[in-house]
Amino acid sequence: MPDDxxxxxxxxxxLIHASLAGNxxxxxxxxxRHWNLVFALALSRISNATEAEDIAQESFLKAYTQLSxxxxxxxxxxxxxxxxxRECTNTVRRSTRRKAVCGGPMEPQEVLNAVPACAAxxxxxxxxxxxxxQTVRRLxxxxxxxxxxxxxGGFSAVKIAEQxxxxxxxxxxxxxxxxxxLRKDLNPLLEEIGS
Amino acid sequence: xxxxxxxxxLIEKVMDGDISDAEFSELKAHxxxxxxxxxxxxxxxxxxxxxxxxxSSSKDAEEAGEQVLHHLSLHSLPxxxxxxxxxxxxxxxxxxxxxxxxGFALGWASSAGPGDVTLAAQVPVKVMDLTGTVLVRxxxxxxxxxxxxxxxxxxxxxxxxxxxxxxxxxxxxxxxIEVNQNSMLILKSYxxxxxxxLAHGExxxxxxSPHGPFFIETPHGRVEALGTxxxxxxx
Numbered sequence: 073m074p075d076d077x078x079x080x081x082x083x084x085x086x087l088i089h090a091s092l093a094g095n096x097x098x099x100x101x102x103x104x105r106h107w108n109l110v111f112a113l114a115l116s117r118i119s120n121a122t123e124a125e126d127i128a129q130e131s132f133l134k135a136y137t138q139l140s141x142x143x144x145x146x147x148x149x150x151x152x153x154x155x156x157x158r159e160c161t162n163t164v165r166r167s168t169r170r171k172a173v174c175g176g177p178m179e180p181q182e183v184l185n186a187v188p189a190c191a192a193x194x195x196x197x198x199x200x201x202x203x204x205x206q207t208v209r210r211l212x213x214x215x216x217x218x219x220x221x222x223x224x225g226g227f228s229a230v231k232i233a234e235q236x237x238x239x240x241x242x243x244x245x246x247x248x249x250x251x252x253x254l255r256k257d258l259n260p261l262l263e264e265i266g267s
Numbered sequence: 268x269x270x271x272x273x274x275x276x277l278i279e280k281v282m283d284g285d286i287s288d289a290e291f292s293e294l295k296a297h298x299x300x301x302x303x304x305x306x307x308x309x310x311x312x313x314x315x316x317x318x319x320x321x322x323s324s325s326k327d328a329e330e331a332g333e334q335v336l337h338h339l340s341l342h343s344l345p346x347x348x349x350x351x352x353x354x355x356x357x358x359x360x361x362x363x364x365x366x367x368x369x370g371f372a373l374g375w376a377s378s379a380g381p382g383d384v385t386l387a388a389q390v391p392v393k394v395m396d397l398t399g400t401v402l403v404r405x406x407x408x409x410x411x412x413x414x415x416x417x418x419x420x421x422x423x424x425x426x427x428x429x430x431x432x433x434x435x436x437x438x439x440x441x442x443x444i445e446v447n448q449n450s451m452l453i454l455k456s457y458x459x460x461x462x463x464x465l466a467h468g469e470x471x472x473x474x475x476s477p478h479g480p481f482f483i484e485t486p487h488g489r490v491e492a493l494g495t496x497x498x499x500x501x502x
Contacts, residue, residue: 095467096339096402096411097429097449100332107331112322125326132335196320204321223318228284244283251282255314262313 085145092139099139103132106149109225110156116208116216117160127163131156149225150235153217200261207257215250222247271297274304282311333400336429340402340411387422390457392436394418395443399432426452428468441475455484471498 084105090098110131114124135155142151196204208216221232229247233240255262277294280286286294298305324331387406394416401414406423414426414434428434428450435445438461446452450468460480463470467486473496474481481492485501 094427095449095451096336096427099339100336100429103332103335104328107326107328108322108324111324111326111331115322121325125324125331128324129331129335129338132331133338136335136339196317200317201321204317208318208322219318220322222284223315224322226284230283230285247282248279251311251314254318255310258314258317261317262310265313265317 084148088139088142088145088148091136099132099136102148106132106152106225109149109220110152112220112224113153113156113217114160115205116220117157118163119205123163127159128156131159134159147235147237149221149227150237153221153235157217196265200265203261204258207254210257211250211253215246215253218243218247219250219254271301271304274298274301275307278304278308278311281308336400340400340413387424389419389421390454392420392438392454392457394420394434395437396433396435396445398434399448400429401432401434401446402427402429420454422454422457424454426450426454439475442478443473445471445473447471465499465501467501469498469500472496 084102087098087102087105091102107128111124111128114127114131115121118124118127131152135152138155142148144151208219211219218232221227221235222229225232227235229244230240232238232247233243236243274294274297277286277290280290281294294304294308298308385407394414397414397416402411403414403418404411404425404427405421406425411427412418420436426434426446428446428448430448432448433446435443437443444452444463447469450470451466452468452470453464453466455462455464460482462482462484464484470483472481472483472492474492476495478492478495483490483492483499485499487501490497490499
């Protein structure tokens with residue numbers, strides 16, 4: 073099979089029009105279609121899976137209230153990606169400010185990462201899944217998003233370029249750079265699982 | 268040694284998500300005999316599967332959709348905005364202000380404030396059966412509520428059945444109207460004649476015999492009940 077995830081992206085436009093016409097269940101179908109991508113984008117910025125789910129839900133609610141401002145319904149996923157990443161930034165900022173106001177010490181990244189993630193990982197142990205997430209988080213921001221759009225959103229390089237308003241060639245080069253970095257860092261795990 | 272340049276290009280296409288079914292079959296056939304290409308392809312697929320697993324949500328996508336829908340039902344739904352809506356809103360605002368000023372000048376101003384929205388008259392319609400998530404919005408209100416078995420029904424109510432849901436309204440002793448999933452139905456009148464508007468979806472009216480005037484309007488025309496059972500579908 074050429075790709076694990078194949079979707080009819082044209083249906084997004086239909087669902088957006090139906091949502092704007094006052095059909096809320098059309099929007100819930102949009103949520104179903106993009107939930108995995110939005111959750112993964114949030115989890116790539118936030119260590120806690122429960123918090124990432126909250127951010128994903130909040131991002132969809134924001135998208136719903138701003139749906140009438142979406143200029144190109146065919147680029148819904150790219151638009152949703154930007155909303156989610158902005159929501160992550162705001163959450164991190166609020167969290168940092170709250171800690172600063174309370175006077176408590178900043179929580180080190182290791183402590184945050186120690187929070188058990190409740191993501192579903194039937195094949196990987198909790199530690200292995202955590203290792204993969206940390207490896208992806210170490211990627212430069214722009215590469216991280218491309219990898220998740222490719223793997224979790226099921227978009228091809230050309231479709232990612234369309235969604236983000238970039239050139240296909242640029243996306244291809246960046247994706248291959250990301251793969252190279254990922255493979256290098258994930259190699260110990262891949263060997264461990266493979267052996 | 269096999270020249271693998273062509274197949275390396277195909278592996279790149281797999282990575283980019285741009286490979287066709289035919290090309291993929293060709294590549295798969297090649298990897299049965301070429302260990303180098305097989306390792307490269309498997310390595311990529313393996314990497315993709317561990318990333319996908321590590322970033323998967325424990326929450327089912329369908330459940331997430333239902334939860335968002337639940338949140339939306341507690342808040343106002345977005346208004347569809349057509350180009351120029353801002354200017355139309357301003358124009359409408361000016362017209363409203365002029366109208367109110369004239370009203371006050373002529374002594375017509377009501378003592379009721381503009382925010383006083385009252386429910387339309389209650390009608391003797393009951394929720395007979397209910398499956399899944401069905402929302403109802405009263406005329407003049409922005410918020411949607413969940414339809415429940417004990418909900419009171421009012422003139423102008425809009426019913427929205429989500430995917431996989433449905434409901435039956437009891438109109439009197441023996442008459443019912445059954446609404447299928449993904450439908451929107453509005454109760455327009457309920458006196459000498461009973462009239463519904465089906466914006467989209469499907470409903471089936473089962474009326475007692477004899478019955479009074481009964482109509483179901485749709486965006487495409489009006490259906491009058493002559494018999495006792497009929498179904499209306501609007502795509």
